[in-house]
Amino acid sequence: MKILTAAQTRQLDQATMQEQGLLSTELMERAATAFVQWFTGRFTPTEAGEILLLCGPGNNGGDGLSAARLLQRAGYRLRVALLPADKQSADWQHNRRLLPNSVAVAGIEPGRLPKIAVDSLVIDALFGTGLSRPLTGLAAKVVQHLNQARARVIAIDLPSGLFADAPQPANSAVVQAQHTVSFGLPKLAFLLPQNAAFVGEWEVKDIGLSEAFIAATATPWHYTDAAAVAGQLPPRPKFSHKGTFGHALLLAGSRGKMGAAVLTAGACLRGGVGLLTAHIPGCGYDIFQISQPEAMCLTDKQADFISELPELQPYQAVGIGPGLSQDPASLAVLRQLLKAAAQPLKKTGHLLPLIIDADALNLLSSHRALLKQLPENAILTPHPKEFERLTEPARDDYHRLELLREFATQHRCLVVLKGAYTCLATPDGALHFNSTGNAGMATGGSGDVLTGVLLALRAHAQLPAFEAARLGVYAHGRAGDLAAAQTGQAGLVAGDIVRHIGPALAEV
Numbered sequence: 001m002k003i004l005t006a007a008q009t010r011q012l013d014q015a016t017m018q019e020q021g022l023l024s025t026e027l028m029e030r031a032a033t034a035f036v037q038w039f040t041g042r043f044t045p046t047e048a049g050e051i052l053l054l055c056g057p058g059n060n061g062g063d064g065l066s067a068a069r070l071l072q073r074a075g076y077r078l079r080v081a082l083l084p085a086d087k088q089s090a091d092w093q094h095n096r097r098l099l100p101n102s103v104a105v106a107g108i109e110p111g112r113l114p115k116i117a118v119d120s121l122v123i124d125a126l127f128g129t130g131l132s133r134p135l136t137g138l139a140a141k142v143v144q145h146l147n148q149a150r151a152r153v154i155a156i157d158l159p160s161g162l163f164a165d166a167p168q169p170a171n172s173a174v175v176q177a178q179h180t181v182s183f184g185l186p187k188l189a190f191l192l193p194q195n196a197a198f199v200g201e202w203e204v205k206d207i208g209l210s211e212a213f214i215a216a217t218a219t220p221w222h223y224t225d226a227a228a229v230a231g232q233l234p235p236r237p238k239f240s241h242k243g244t245f246g247h248a249l250l251l252a253g254s255r256g257k258m259g260a261a262v263l264t265a266g267a268c269l270r271g272g273v274g275l276l277t278a279h280i281p282g283c284g285y286d287i288f289q290i291s292q293p294e295a296m297c298l299t300d301k302q303a304d305f306i307s308e309l310p311e312l313q314p315y316q317a318v319g320i321g322p323g324l325s326q327d328p329a330s331l332a333v334l335r336q337l338l339k340a341a342a343q344p345l346k347k348t349g350h351l352l353p354l355i356i357d358a359d360a361l362n363l364l365s366s367h368r369a370l371l372k373q374l375p376e377n378a379i380l381t382p383h384p385k386e387f388e389r390l391t392e393p394a395r396d397d398y399h400r401l402e403l404l405r406e407f408a409t410q411h412r413c414l415v416v417l418k419g420a421y422t423c424l425a426t427p428d429g430a431l432h433f434n435s436t437g438n439a440g441m442a443t444g445g446s447g448d449v450l451t452g453v454l455l456a457l458r459a460h461a462q463l464p465a466f467e468a469a470r471l472g473v474y475a476h477g478r479a480g481d482l483a484a485a486q487t488g489q490a491g492l493v494a495g496d497i498v499r500h501i502g503p504a505l506a507e508v
């Protein structure tokens with residue numbers, strides 16, 4: 001699914017009307033109907049009590065007025081508070097005329113802000129994608145008044161004061177909604193941690209916008225939903241054998257962090273790899289062999305960390321990093337691996353696929369000259385702290401996305417920036433936000449599991465780097481969701497994610 005800018009969203013409205021021969025008021029009615037469907041599914045008239053609708057002067061306010069009419073017809077009690085403005089949009093005026101007199105309407109004045117009790121239900125229809133500057137004056141005052149009331153707030157399309165696709169200055173007035181009900185496509189703002197307190201839980205409702213316009217519109221931003229990865233996992237042919245699905249090599253573990261190697265290996269096996277060999281420090285031999293009998297194991301001459309790179313010839317993909325340690329001997333292994341991976345494989349003529357995680361990333365950060373040696377299409381999986389070490393501290397989430405794009409294009413690699421909406425950056429500058437996963441996955445070892453899944457999907461010779469990364473990130477999050485459905489989020493541990501990779505991959 002694409003994510004468009006606010007300006008492109010306005011063009012999308014126009015294109016939809018032209019394509020479908022719709023009046024703008026008819027499109028507005030669709031949006032309001034979709035909102036009201038969501039609302040009535042969520043709150044009965046009794047639960048809602050007397051609803052306060054805060055209404056701005058543009059089409060967001062128009063959506064609100066239309067929704068007010070539909071809600072009143074469905075038996076809800078409402079009062080409407082209008083933000084004064086020099087002019088209102090034509091569709092606003094249309095819906096104002098249609099609002100029955102039985103709905104109480106009052107203008108908002110500086111000295112007379114609407115009363116909002118803590119248990120009120122407020123619909124925020126002040127501003128949407130037409131916000132052209134940060135809120136000031138009376139509009140900002142209303143938003144602050146609303147936020148102070150700590151009432152239940154549902155935003156139509158976008159919390160008022162929030163830009164759909166760009167940061168706002170610090171301390172700008174922005175509505176803090178519990179729910180945002182938006183139309184058509186997700187907005188970039190919904191996916192960034194800095195906006196979580198404004199957006200709350202969000203949902204996007206289909207209002208039949210022009211598919212042709214969306215397909216023809218260029219954007220760097222994408223949202224990976226089930227449809228994006230459907231059918232991407234190659235089928236396992238009837239006469240396949242373990243050699244069909246690749247042989248992966250994992251370089252992981254150190255004293256005290258053998259669990260990382262065990263989890264990554266488990267995930268790789270559940271990810272469908274044909275064969276897995278792990279090269280681990282000597283101290284981990286019993287731990288590893290007992291906990292992952294399906295994997296083969298090579299032990300390093302060093303007991304506590306890895307200091308040797310095995311012969312790479314047998315392998316179709318290599319993962320390095322989970323629990324690795326940053327010992328200089330392990331740095332030397334990383335150096336050798338990057339050097340070896342710079343040459344195309346004799347068998348296939350392709351570069352050896354690499355997954356680089358955790359301490360291997362930290363070693364790259366402290367020896368940045370090595371970044372030049374990253375083979376094309378290597379997949380790096382930093383969490384935000386690791387990414388910051390690789391680049392620089394970001395001013396905010398939008399700046400971090402810029403850094404992410406720059407990094408992936410400059411180094412011709414794929415970067416999986418992990419988080420609630422993990423963002424996959426590609427060498428051509430696209431950013432793909434993942435839709436699956438939950439806060440239960442914020443627990444040690446979850447990232448190691450992702451590395452294992454990615455390693456497996458890369459070792460399946462058929463899956464190119466981008467498809468493997470997008471599918472792996474999606475399936476990892478989905479496995480976390482399936483696991484959380486059984487354990488609850490608090491009780492989820494990384495091993496639970498491993499156990500649900502199979503079912504998650506079966507779904508896609």
Ligand SMILES: NC(=O)C1=CN([C@@H]2O[C@H](COP(=O)(O)OP(=O)(O)OC[C@H]3O[C@@H](n4cnc5c(N)ncnc54)[C@H](OP(=O)(O)O)[C@@H]3O)[C@@H](O)[C@H]2O)[C@@H](O)CC1
Pocket residue numbers: 009012013027028031056057058059060061062063087089126127128129130131132133134135136139156157158183184209
């Ligand atoms: N496909 C879809 O998604 C559909 C979208 N639809 C809906 O349309 C909404 C977009 O409507 P919109 O373009 O009229 O903009 P909206 O957000 O109501 O605000 C514009 C008004 O606010 C004003 N204004 C701006 N900034 C301001 C500020 N800081 N302080 C004060 N004033 C400010 C601005 O004035 P100006 O900038 O010209 O001074 C103008 O008067 C969208 O979010 C969705 O709800 C549906 O109806 C149909 C399908």
Ligand SMILES: Nc1ncnc2c1ncn2[C@@H]1O[C@H](COP(=O)(O)OP(=O)(O)O)[C@@H](O)[C@H]1O
Pocket residue numbers: 382383418419420421422436437438439440441442443444445446447448449450476
């Ligand atoms: N709140 C969250 N919502 C969804 N996914 C999450 C959340 N928190 C963490 N995750 C996922 O869990 C994994 C955590 O990775 P990482 O921080 O590297 O953990 P570790 O180093 O302990 O293995 C990432 O894939 C991340 O996307």
Ligand SMILES: [K+]
Pocket residue numbers: 060124125126127128155156157158159160
């Ligand atoms: K709004």
